[in-house]
Amino acid sequence: MGDYESVNREISKLESMIPSSFFSSAKPDWKLIWRQIKLVGSIFKGARYPTREEHQQAWDKFQNLVSDVKSRQGQEQEQWDQKKTESARYRDRIISQANSARPSSGIADLILLIATGGISGILNSIMGLDEHKRELQRASEALRKGWGMLDEYKENMMGHDKHDSFQALSEAKEHIDREWDSYKRERQKAYDSHQMEHEQKQQAWRHRTEENITNLEDRRDKLNSILSHKESHLEDLRSKLSDAWSDDYRSRVSGWIDEEESNMQDIRDKLSNVEDWLYEARSKLNS
Numbered sequence: 001m002g003d004y005e006s007v008n009r010e011i012s013k014l015e016s017m018i019p020s021s022f023f024s025s026a027k028p029d030w031k032l033i034w035r036q037i038k039l040v041g042s043i044f045k046g047a048r049y050p051t052r053e054e055h056q057q058a059w060d061k062f063q064n065l066v067s068d069v070k071s072r073q074g075q076e077q078e079q080w081d082q083k084k085t086e087s088a089r090y091r092d093r094i095i096s097q098a099n100s101a102r103p104s105s106g107i108a109d110l111i112l113l114i115a116t117g118g119i120s121g122i123l124n125s126i127m128g129l130d131e132h133k134r135e136l137q138r139a140s141e142a143l144r145k146g147w148g149m150l151d152e153y154k155e156n157m158m159g160h161d162k163h164d165s166f167q168a169l170s171e172a173k174e175h176i177d178r179e180w181d182s183y184k185r186e187r188q189k190a191y192d193s194h195q196m197e198h199e200q201k202q203q204a205w206r207h208r209t210e211e212n213i214t215n216l217e218d219r220r221d222k223l224n225s226i227l228s229h230k231e232s233h234l235e236d237l238r239s240k241l242s243d244a245w246s247d248d249y250r251s252r253v254s255g256w257i258d259e260e261e262s263n264m265q266d267i268r269d270k271l272s273n274v275e276d277w278l279y280e281a282r283s284k285l286n287s
Contacts, residue, residue, distance in 0.1 A: 003047065004047045004048060004049045004050070004054070004055075004058070006043065006047075007040065007043055007044055007047045007058060008058060010036070010039060010040045010043065011040055011058060011061060011062050011065070013036060014033070014036045014037060014040055014062075014065055015061075015065055017029070017032065017033050017036060018033065018065065018068060018069060018072075028072070030069070030073060030262045030265060030266070031262055031263065031266050033069055033262075034069070034258060034259050034262045037065075037066055037069065037255075037258075038255065038259070040062055041062075041255070044058075044059065044062065070258070073261070073262070073265065076265070077265070080268070083156070083158065084158060086156055086157075087156065087157040087158040087161040088161060090149075090153040090156065090157050090161065090165070091157065091161040091162075091164055091165050093149060093153075094146055094149050094150055094153070094165040094168065094169065095164065095165060095168040097142065097145060097146040097149055098143070098146050098165075098168035098169045098171070098172040099168070099172070100142050101139045101140075101142035101143040101145075101146055101169075101172045101176065102139065102172055102175050102176075103132075103135045103136050103138075103139040103175070103176060103179050132179075132183060133183060136176065136179055136180055136183060139172075139176050139179075140176055143169065143172055143173060143176060146169050146172070147169060150162070150165050150166065150169060158272065158275065159272060159274075159275025159276040159277075159278065159279045160275050162279045163275070163278060163279045163282060166279065166282065166283060166286070167282075170286050206285060209281055209284060209285045210285065212281050213278060213281050213282060213285070216274055216277055216278045216281065217278065219274055220271065220274045220275070220278070223267055223270055223271050223274065224271070226267055227264060227267045227268070227271070230260060230263060230264050230267065231264070233260060234257065234260050234261065234264070237253055237256050237257045237260060238257065240253050241253045241254060241257065
């Protein structure tokens with residue numbers, strides 16, 4: 001038979017695990033909180049209180065705490081969904097900006113004109129090169145604006161959206177760089193040789209970084225697989241809840257559902273961390 005004083009202590013412990021304010025800086029450990037809820041629920045059944053009124057008061061307090069936990073988790077999920085929507089909107093803006101920073105690849109015709117057009121052709125080509133340079137300058141300015149947007153929005157973006165935005169800007173940068181290289185090659189008749197030396201010096205570092213990215217991608221895939229499995233399990237539990245034949249069984253299934261949802265949130269948090277780490281690693285690799 002349970003000790004009602006012990007039950008009260010465990011209820012007080014549960015209460016202490018829940019921040020007093022939703023805006024508290026401390027992030028609740030929902031997994032531990034639900035473990036404590038399960039413990040209180042299990043020992044409550046065998047506990048005898050001195051009076052029926054004390055028993056009811058303790059039970060009401062426990063149920064209010066459980067309701068508070070569910071409400072706060074719901075608010076966290078709502079904030080998560082809002083952040084996803086906002087993050088996607090910023091991503092689309094940045095990608096659109098990156099797409100506007102892609103100059104045309106018209107320098108090949110100018111190279112041919114220089115080779116075959118004689119004096120007048122060369123003069124026309126120089127004018128064309130100057131126009132292409134102005135286009136490259138406009139594209140470079142648009143790209144700088146895109147990087148500025150990423151820097152401005154990144155605190156409100158999710159890891160995978162930051163990665164997609166970074167990738168779009170990097171691809172635009174690579175395209176601009178290729179065009180600048182072609183322009184300079186025809187204007188100066190020389191390649192920038194130190195770039196190759198720089199790449200060779202960084203080869204070992206790049207290899208380590210790429211290995212780290214591969215490991216993080218493997219971890220992300222495993223977490224996604226676990227999350228997918230749990231989502232399927234959650235659907236099964238919800239089906240069992242709808243078919244529950246008794247209040248006691250329905251209560252147990254509800255507890256399983258709450259615990260599984262908490263576990264899934266924990267996995268999502270881990271996924272968010274992995275995505276951020278991937279973003280950081282890829283940023284360093286492509287910087």
